[in-house]
Amino acid sequence: MRNALLIARRDLSAYLNGYVGYVIFFLILLGEGLFFNFFALGNGAQYSHDVLQGFFELAFGFTIAAGIFLTMFSITTEFGQRTDVLLTTSPVRDHEIIAGKYIAAMSMITLLTVLSIYMPALIFVNGKVSLSHIGVGYVGVLCVGSVAVSIGIFGSSLFRSDAMWISALTSLLAGLIAAFLIFAFILLWWIAQKTDPPFAPILEYAALFDQQYQPFMEGRLRSTGLVFYGSLSFVFLTLATRMLSMRRWS
Amino acid sequence: MIEVINLTRYYGSFAALEGLSFSIDQGQIIGLLGLNGAGKSTTLKILAGLLTPSEGTVRFNGVDITENPDSVRAQIGFLPEDPPLYRDMTVVAFLKHIGQLKGMSAKQVKARLPEVIELAQLKGRENQVIGTLSHGYRKRVGIAQAVIHDPKLVILDEPISGLDPKQIVGMREVIRGLAKGRAVIVSSHILSEISQTADRILVINDGKLAAEGTEAELASKAGRGDQRVILTVKGDQAALNKFLEEKPGVLTVTPRPSKRAGFAAAIVDLKDDSVRDSLVHDVVRAGFVVWLLEAPEDELEEIFLGLTKEVA
Numbered sequence: 001m002r003n004a005l006l007i008a009r010r011d012l013s014a015y016l017n018g019y020v021g022y023v024i025f026f027l028i029l030l031g032e033g034l035f036f037n038f039f040a041l042g043n044g045a046q047y048s049h050d051v052l053q054g055f056f057e058l059a060f061g062f063t064i065a066a067g068i069f070l071t072m073f074s075i076t077t078e079f080g081q082r083t084d085v086l087l088t089t090s091p092v093r094d095h096e097i098i099a100g101k102y103i104a105a106m107s108m109i110t111l112l113t114v115l116s117i118y119m120p121a122l123i124f125v126n127g128k129v130s131l132s133h134i135g136v137g138y139v140g141v142l143c144v145g146s147v148a149v150s151i152g153i154f155g156s157s158l159f160r161s162d163a164m165w166i167s168a169l170t171s172l173l174a175g176l177i178a179a180f181l182i183f184a185f186i187l188l189w190w191i192a193q194k195t196d197p198p199f200a201p202i203l204e205y206a207a208l209f210d211q212q213y214q215p216f217m218e219g220r221l222r223s224t225g226l227v228f229y230g231s232l233s234f235v236f237l238t239l240a241t242r243m244l245s246m247r248r249w250s
Numbered sequence: 251m252i253e254v255i256n257l258t259r260y261y262g263s264f265a266a267l268e269g270l271s272f273s274i275d276q277g278q279i280i281g282l283l284g285l286n287g288a289g290k291s292t293t294l295k296i297l298a299g300l301l302t303p304s305e306g307t308v309r310f311n312g313v314d315i316t317e318n319p320d321s322v323r324a325q326i327g328f329l330p331e332d333p334p335l336y337r338d339m340t341v342v343a344f345l346k347h348i349g350q351l352k353g354m355s356a357k358q359v360k361a362r363l364p365e366v367i368e369l370a371q372l373k374g375r376e377n378q379v380i381g382t383l384s385h386g387y388r389k390r391v392g393i394a395q396a397v398i399h400d401p402k403l404v405i406l407d408e409p410i411s412g413l414d415p416k417q418i419v420g421m422r423e424v425i426r427g428l429a430k431g432r433a434v435i436v437s438s439h440i441l442s443e444i445s446q447t448a449d450r451i452l453v454i455n456d457g458k459l460a461a462e463g464t465e466a467e468l469a470s471k472a473g474r475g476d477q478r479v480i481l482t483v484k485g486d487q488a489a490l491n492k493f494l495e496e497k498p499g500v501l502t503v504t505p506r507p508s509k510r511a512g513f514a515a516a517i518v519d520l521k522d523d524s525v526r527d528s529l530v531h532d533v534v535r536a537g538f539v540v541w542l543l544e545a546p547e548d549e550l551e552e553i554f555l556g557l558t559k560e561v562a
Contacts, residue, residue, distance in 0.1 A: 006350050010336065017338045085334040086395070089298050090351040091320035 003092045007100025008107065011074070015108055024069045025112055032062045036119045048127030055119055056137040056217040060209065063109065063141050064182055067148025068155075070108050072175035074101045075156040075244070080167025094244040098237055101153050109145035113138055133219030140216020143229035147185075147208065150236035152178045157243035182208065185232075208232075251276045251311060251433055252297070252403060258305035259292050259457075266292040267457040269306070274433045276402070279425065281448025282437035289457040290437045294407050297435065298328040310403070324353045327401040331408040333392025337381035341372060341391055344380060345398050352399035362398060369427055370394035371420060386417035393424055404434045410443055422447055477520035480506065480546055481529070484539035487514035493536050494518055499525030513541060 015021035035058050041051060078084040087097050120134045155178035159170035189207035192200045204211050205228070212229065215222045257270040267289045274280050284290045295301040297308060299319050308315045315322040336344055345366065349359035367373055370390040375383065380391055389409060396404055409425060410418050425447050428434050438444050444451055445465045453460040453468065461468050483490055487505055494503045494516060501519040508515045520526050530540055 003351065006347065010339075010347055013343075014336070014338055081334070081337075082330065082332055083334045083336060085298075085300065085328065085330055086348060086351065088300055089323055089326065089328045090348075091324045091353055092351060093320075 001096075001099075003090075003096040004099035004103060007087070007092070007097060008103035011101060011104030012107055015070070015104065020073070021070075021108060024066060024108075025115065028062050028066045028069075028112060029115060032058055032116055033119065035062075041122075048123050048129045049133070051123055051127065052120055052129045052133060052137065052219075053217045056140060059113075059116065059137075059141045060144055060213060060217075063113070063145045064148040066112055067105065067109060067145050068152045068175050068178045068182070070105045071101070071149050071152030072156055072178060073171045074105065074153055075240075076159050076161070076167045076171040076174055079160045080170075095241045097244060098153060098157075098241045102149060102233075102237060105149040105153070106142075106146060109149060110142065113141055113145070130219065136219045136221045137216055139221065140213055140225065143216070143226065144208070144213065146233040147229055147236070148178070148182060150233040150240070151181050154178070154236040154240040154243070155181070157240040157247075160247050253309040254293075254297075254306070255309070256306035257293070257296060257303050257308065259289075259296065259301065260304045265457055267296075267303070270454070270457065270459055271306075272452055272459060272462060274403070274435065276433055277429055277431065278450060279429045279434045279436060279448045281444035281451040282435055282454065283444050283451055284437075284454035286439070288454045290454055291407065292457075293454065294328075294405050294435065294437060297403070298326055298405050299323045300328075324399065325402045327396030327399065327404045329389075329392045329396045329404075329406045329409060331411055333388050333395075335380045335388060335391060335395075338379065340377050340379055341367075341383075341394075342376045344391065345394055348395045349398040354399055359398065362400065366394050366398050369397065370424060386413050386420070389413065389417075389421065390424065393428070397428060402432050404428050404432060406434065406436045408438055409436060410438065410440065418443070477523065477526045478517065478546060479520065479526065479529070480515060480517050480542070480544050481533065481540070482508060482513060482515040482542040482544075483533060484512060484541055485514050485537070487516075490514040490516060490538065493533070493538075497525075497529075497532060515542075517546065 036055055039054060039058065075084075078087065120129070120137075123129050152175070155174035155176075156171065158177065159167075159174055161167045161170050185206070185208040187207075188203045189210045192203035192207060195203055212225045215225055252274040254270060254272050257267050258265065259267040270289070270293060282290050282293065292301065296303050297315075299315060299322060302316055310322045310325065313322060336347075339347065342363065345363060346356070346359050349362065350356060354362070367376060370393045372387070372390055372394060375387055380388065383391065389412075393406070393409070396406070406425065410421050413421055422443075425434065425436060429449075436444065436447055450462065450464060451468060452462050481490075481494075487507060491503055491505055491514075494500050499521040501521055503519075504517040506515040506517055518529075520529065530543060533540055
């Protein structure tokens with residue numbers, strides 16, 4: 001755990017000392033704010049509850065995007081700058097490296113989430129929502145962020161290039177693969193609508209959206225959702241660890 | 251201290267290393283010499299714990315590095331040819347991070363930092379961002395990260411590549427300083443550099459150990475005799491050749507006409523040190539004015555090419 005925290009601290013300082021983290025924050029908060037203003041708040045009168053639900057629906061997509069952008073460079077850059085040698089020649093296990101990357105990216109997602117809090121707070125100007133609804137909604141946002149970060153790290157672990165310009169390309173490719181995987185997990189929800197039992201409920205359960213996320217949006221905290229998102233994150237972090245181990249000894 | 255036994259490494263069906271064996275003692279600087287693709291980098295990567303051998307073992311103070319990699323890694327410092335550095339960090343922040351990754355506590359790193367800064371000659375640059383340092387200073391930061399945890403073995407891959415002459419001199423001092431209390435392995439394609447810093451040279455060719463020893467021992471193995479010198483005198487070339495050919499203990503004489511009028515020169519292979527001891531004395535007694543006695547600059551290159559040719 002100590003090594004994971006050391007790696008997380010280093011990655012966090014890289015996010016915050018460089019411009020990448022700020023650019024991602026700016027773009028995500030700008031996009032989220034605009035969409036919240038145009039779509040969630042809308043023109044006509046709405047129930048506060050519905051506005052908040054709309055916000056968490058938007059946060060779902062924007063958090064996924066942030067998760068992918070933050071992690072697509074995480075491992076490819078280590079290879080590109082050849083700093084992976086610093087980690088692989090130290091008494092650090094592969095799962096500690098992945099855990100460090102995950103903690104750093106999740107810290108950024110959490111910070112981003114905290115910075116978005118002004119949007120639900122705006123609802124209090126003309127309406128009223130419960131704080132527990134906001135809290136539970138944000139738990140859902142962090143759960144989705146965790147999955148996006150895990151899949152992003154997995155995507156980044158798929159490629160290895162010592163050349164800096166190739167590593168920039170592979171980072172983009174890693175981002176695309178992560179986006180495709182997440183899109184596939186969202187698409188399961190749509191496929192479930194077109195499928196008969198016994199597959200429909202299975203696909204619906206495995207989908208990233210609706211059955212698992214809807215309760216969070218509505219302010220209902222359900223353990224099945226926490227277990228689902230936790231398990232999915234664990235699976236992709238484990239796969240990323242395996243990829244790293246394979247590359248270490250190849 | 252370090253025993254490399256029958257080390258073999260395959261990349262697919264290609265054998266990058268085949269049955270390489272050698273040992274290194276504490277306090278020694280070992281020079282690893284080989285052409286591109288000879289197996290140097292593979293050897294260094296295995297020693298640094300970056301690669302596992304296909305066959306054979308590496309023992310570090312009796313511990314097999316593949317069986318207990320974490321404990322061995324904590325005792326090894328590695329500087330690849332391109333120093334691995336987080337360029338957005340300051341020198342001190344970077345060294346603190348690496349020290350802690352190597353298993354040191356924050357307190358231990360803090361106590362060790364002044365010594366490492368001095369050893370790597372980084373004084374005055376402690377708080378500079380690494381990305382703004384010159385290539386030579388980045389190499390020094392690379393060395394500092396390799397020794398921050400006071401390892402027993404330091405592996406330096408091409409430590410002087412890309413450095414200017416002044417930086418090379420500084421780097422030699424740094425490398426010599428590293429050998430106090432630890433073993434150092436230096437690989438370089440600049441052969442004269444190896445002879446200046448290493449106590450012992452390992453010549454690797456086609457994944458095999460072609461030769462091992464000091465520069466003089468390698469010269470002897472390459473059939474060069476114990477001594478080769480270039481003698482330049484004021485006088486006639488033919489007379490110098492005749493005198494040298496008749497002198498007992500002189501193995502070969504290769505005339506090397508001087509560019510200056512009235513001077514003669516020859517490359518002379520001597521049987522042993524005693525012949526060298528008397529050479530100048532005898533030449534002067536024969537009536538020549540000795541102008542210069544020097545070792546050929548390309549000596550090591552010739553020895554190296556001879557040894558690698560033999561193995562091939």
